[in-house]
Amino acid sequence: MKIGITCYPTYGGSGVVATELGIELAARGHQVHFITSSQPFRLTGREANIHFHEVSVSTYPLFEYPPYDLALATRMAEVADFYALDLLHVHYAIPHSVSALLASEMIESHSVPARRRRLPFITTLHGTDITLVGLDPSYLPITRFGIERSHGVTAISAHLRERTREAFHIDGEIEVIRNFVNCDLYVRRPDLVAEMRPRFAEPGEHLLVHLSNFRPVKRVLDVIAVFARVAQTIPARLMLIGDGPDRSSAEQLALRYGVQDRIHFLGKQDNVHDLLPVADLMLMPSEMESFGLAALEAMACGVPAIATRVGGVPELIEDKQNGFLFEVGDVDGMAASAIDVLRNPSRLEVISQAARRTAQEQFCATRIIPLYEEYYRRVLERNA
Known part of the structure; x- marks a missing residue:
């Protein structure tokens, strides 16, 4: 055609x-x-x-x-x-x-x-x-x-x-x-992860990621709030991929929380398929998502998402099976969930495998x- x-x-x-x-x-x-x-x-x-x-x-x-x-x-x-x-x-x-x-x-x-x-x-x-x-x-x-x-x-x-x-x-x-998602492109390659992860996190640190266009509906300020709570409890860093109107506000909030030196503001990136597999968890606290493409791309890389129970997201994420779902604005709940699963490597591995399997079986x-x-x-x- x-x-x-x-x-x-x-x-x-x-x-x-x-x-x-x-x-x-x-x-x-x-x-x-x-x-x-x-x-x-x-x-x-x-x-x-x-x-x-x-x-x-x-x-x-x-x-x-x-x-x-x-x-x-x-x-x-x-x-x-x-x-x-x-x-x-x-x-x-x-x-x-x-x-x-x-x-x-x-x-x-x-x-x-x-x-x-x-x-x-x-x-x-x-x-x-x-x-x-x-x-x-x-x-x-x-x-x-x-x-x-x-x-x-x-x-x-x-x-x-x-x-x-x-x-x-x-x-x-x-x-x-x-x-x-192209499941052959969005996939965790251990050799690439081993090469790239040291750029963003030290050994023993956990790495979270957020990917969006930084519009208010994406609630990037909630991302900062969740990460600040996580970073106060366990060693962690955050990759922010994207740019948009709320970037300046996010930077200011990171300063107020005192976590600016633990956040990588990467701006717009073409190679997100190389960056996503480096992370352990994705944060997607959006006010509305008709589907949640960023979460799917992360899931294909074996990176489960902590997301909000809005729009079409429940058609992609099954709570506590291949990711986690919370109400909009529940930054305490999201942070507690992130801390809990990051402290439990075996549980994180099970959910990561389920996330990848969902992408392969339903959304490739x-x-x-x-x-x-x-x-x-x-x-x-x-x-x-």
């Missing part, structure tokens, strides 16, 4: 999933065309069967804000026409689904009759496009319209599917296809990508 993929090419979960999906599809022989404002950060530009098409937005004095959604629709239609794409797959509803709708209608009403055809598009819902931005009164009607006019809709968790139906009164099909790319391929075929057959 020839597939056009549009996403936000940033460090957010939707962009990561879309990019990894394109990489996996290309590896399976499909021709993948990324149509985005810049090259997705996880692409190297050397992947076979992957093409990148930049969306450029003209600036004009009349426009207070450049009309990116219209430029995107135009570029989608151009790429679909030139490369004879079979379908478009857009990630994050706003504004990508509406741009795809415009592109689809442009192709169907092509000025050259011989080139008129159907161009189905699929919208994948990722979370805040539904639970936060999409519920804004300014965007709710257009978000609902884009979803309803999509030829196919998927959600990354059953929780998100139900939230979408309740909030937008969507009665049509929403296929649940959960996030995935080899299991999830065929679900997308089958869904593409169903949408194409319905719209032949």
